Amino acid sequence: ATGKWLKVFKELVAQPDMEWVFIDGSYAKAHQHSAGAASGNDEAIGKSRAGNTSKIHLAVDAHGLPIEFEITGGQINDCTQAPALIAKLPEAEAIVADKGYDSERVRQQVEQQGAKAVIPRKRNSVKGNADLDRGLYRNRHLVENAFAQLKHYRAVSSRFDKLKRNYESVVAMACAFLWLPM
Structure with missing residues (x-):
């Protein structure tokens, strides 16, 4: 955490309930003027079907409060960002997680960390979903609810920032607000 808002967010997330962790990704439309930063670095704005987008990969605790996030371009697949997110948990x-995270690499990483992977397999999978904990999977709405709360903030739902670090700060600030008792 390098930015001030990221540090505030990390301080608020000192004692999360890590019994269950839910991960997912959601798109944020990037305004046309947010593209084209002069920095030359990857600013996490990508092309997808919706045009210029960024993607927020979010992990929430058992109470639906954000504990970690990653920002990538909108074209980035969920299962490619899962290892970095899972390593922080x-x-x-x-x-x-949902079917977007269905890969053996992700499942192995989760199990190597000593956690149980509750990820449904894709329809074309040979193994099937007999071992899926459906009762726990039903609670996955907590991460969707967290995205709904985050997107109440206009600066999160529509990206106006040219630089990735600025947008990360906006998302961290919104995540920090979710932790505050109001």
Whole structure:
């Protein structure tokens, strides 16, 4: 955490409930003027079907409060960002995700960390979903609800920032607000 808002967010997330961790990704439309930063670095704005977009990869605890996030371009697949997000969650007892995270590499990483992987397999999978904890998977709405709360903030739902670090700060600020008792 390098930015001030990221540090504030990390301070508020000192004691998350890591019994269950839910991960997912959501798009944020990027305004046309947010593209074209002169920095020359990857600013996490990508092309997808919706045009210029960024993607927020979010992990929430058992109470639906954000504990970690990553910002990427909109064209980036969920399962490619899962290893970086899961590596930041070493105390998780169970990691719950949707079919976008269905890969053996992700499942192995979760199990190597000592957590239970609750990820449904894709329709064309040979193994099937007999071992899926459906009761726990039903609670995955917590991460969707967290995205709904984050997107109440206009600067999160529509990206206006040219630089990735600025947009990360906006998302961190919104995540910090969710932790405040109001």
